[in-house]
Amino acid sequence: MPQRHHKFGEWLLRFELIAAASLQDTLQRQTEKGGYIGDLLIEAGLISAEVRDAILLLQKLLGSSTRLADLEIAPETLRKISPRVARDSSVIPMLQVDNWLVVAMSQGDDQDLIADLSSQTGLRIYPVAYRASDIQEAAQSAYDPRRAIQAGMEWIHDEMPDGDGPLLTFVGSGDAIGTGARNQTCLHLRTEEAAFLIDCGPTSLTGMKQLGLPTHQLDGILLTHAHGDHFAGVPFILLEQVELKRERPFWLMGTEAVLEIVKQWNRLAYGGLMDKLGFELRWLAIEHEPRSIPGTGIMVYPFAMHHQKERLCLGYQIHLPEEKIIAFTGDTAWNDNLELLSRDTDLLICECSFYEPKSDIRHLAYTELFEKRERLRSRHLILTHMGSEMLQKASNGEIEFDTAYDGLTVDLGGK
Numbered sequence: 001m002p003q004r005h006h007k008f009g010e011w012l013l014r015f016e017l018i019a020a021a022s023l024q025d026t027l028q029r030q031t032e033k034g035g036y037i038g039d040l041l042i043e044a045g046l047i048s049a050e051v052r053d054a055i056l057l058l059q060k061l062l063g064s065s066t067r068l069a070d071l072e073i074a075p076e077t078l079r080k081i082s083p084r085v086a087r088d089s090s091v092i093p094m095l096q097v098d099n100w101l102v103v104a105m106s107q108g109d110d111q112d113l114i115a116d117l118s119s120q121t122g123l124r125i126y127p128v129a130y131r132a133s134d135i136q137e138a139a140q141s142a143y144d145p146r147r148a149i150q151a152g153m154e155w156i157h158d159e160m161p162d163g164d165g166p167l168l169t170f171v172g173s174g175d176a177i178g179t180g181a182r183n184q185t186c187l188h189l190r191t192e193e194a195a196f197l198i199d200c201g202p203t204s205l206t207g208m209k210q211l212g213l214p215t216h217q218l219d220g221i222l223l224t225h226a227h228g229d230h231f232a233g234v235p236f237i238l239l240e241q242v243e244l245k246r247e248r249p250f251w252l253m254g255t256e257a258v259l260e261i262v263k264q265w266n267r268l269a270y271g272g273l274m275d276k277l278g279f280e281l282r283w284l285a286i287e288h289e290p291r292s293i294p295g296t297g298i299m300v301y302p303f304a305m306h307h308q309k310e311r312l313c314l315g316y317q318i319h320l321p322e323e324k325i326i327a328f329t330g331d332t333a334w335n336d337n338l339e340l341l342s343r344d345t346d347l348l349i350c351e352c353s354f355y356e357p358k359s360d361i362r363h364l365a366y367t368e369l370f371e372k373r374e375r376l377r378s379r380h381l382i383l384t385h386m387g388s389e390m391l392q393k394a395s396n397g398e399i400e401f402d403t404a405y406d407g408l409t410v411d412l413g414g415k
Helices: 008-014 020-033 037-043 049-063 083-089 111-121 132-142 145-150 155-159 204-210 234-243 256-269 337-342 366-371 388-395
Strands: 091-097 100-105 124-129 167-172 186-190 195-198 220-222 250-254 281-285 299-305 313-319 325-328 347-351 381-384 409-411
Touching: 008 020, 008 037, 008 049, 020 037, 037 049, 049 091, 083 091, 083 111, 083 132, 091 111, 091 132, 100 111, 100 132, 111 124, 132 388, 167 204, 186 204, 204 234, 234 250, 234 256, 250 256, 256 281, 299 337, 313 337
Parallel strands: 100 124, 195 220, 220 250, 250 281, 325 347, 347 381
Antiparallel strands: 091 100, 167 186, 167 409, 186 195, 299 313, 313 325
16 A cells, blocks of 8 residues: 655655656755745646645645544545445545545555546546545545535435435444444335334434435334434434424334333423324334334334343344345344344344454354354345444454445345
8 A cells, every 4th residue: 555645756756747857856956046846846847836736735634633534525526436436445535636546445455446446537546545434434424415515516416326215224323332433223214115214323313414314204213122222313303303394194113112111202302292293103013923014015024132131122024015125133142033034135234243242241243143144044234233343343354244334325226
């Protein structure tokens, strides 16, 4: 991977923008007469002012302690690489210098990827090393729909999956404490017959708005279990529906225990909220038998998981009208029902809090999932709800399954 820090003249040589002899002559003239090397090169007609300014900016960017996600990347530079490519390949353009594009990459030695980026952009690629997690966070920030509109980059919306679906978006892929600055658990599923959330952590409403997901289109929320990082965002979603002057019904589905706790939490969060909704709120209990989502052909099949000692926790198979099956484990330790939950599914979303199993905590670990991977019979497996060690392993390329991040959208229609 090329180094980050070079002197002005060294960058010119790296980008093959000047001959070594010409640079040496100019450095000698600088020694004799003084002046800034960049200005002297411009005076001699060896480089343009645009090249000088670009390299000065590059030195500033790479010499800064500012996080990649906080760097200001010009819209014209972002246009070089589409958001889908950026997110799928963990790359993001930083700056263009003449016919070179400086790109943050987690796999800077991947010559096939570099060649592909060069072909797509028509530019030579100069890779700079960053962790995959940093790049994903930066991509989410740089290509944020609201920021895109402000910068005149409405094209971003055309680059994201926009078919009839089904589309599943990770609004929140984090664990309970938001490790890696990720939102807490929330999945947004849009099908031809409904749009709803699967779990609703405290950050869900903010996450939806950051991703440009329309809150007025929500039909309901499916809940896996009674832990706050999976249900505490419900009153904020309901309050949003009040603000939107909703009239059509809204449903909440989960175990009897979860629904009762959510009712109590709604009262604690906003006293009187339940009395001023202005629309019917339907409480749909599900425990041992499947049930349909109101007004649709979507069927939800519950599977008992192994997480809370005192309450039933569920994973779900969701059978969609597009003849696709999505499964979500919720939080759980390994149990035989995981095999049934995953069977014949098009997508299995699996929590993976730890790298190695912890006997005293009821969560899944990567090593046991990898060892038992043949028993999880799904066409596509994505890990989510990852703790610090898992995020580090994933950023280092040590995880052999796909991993989620906030904003990841999976187009089931293309599978």
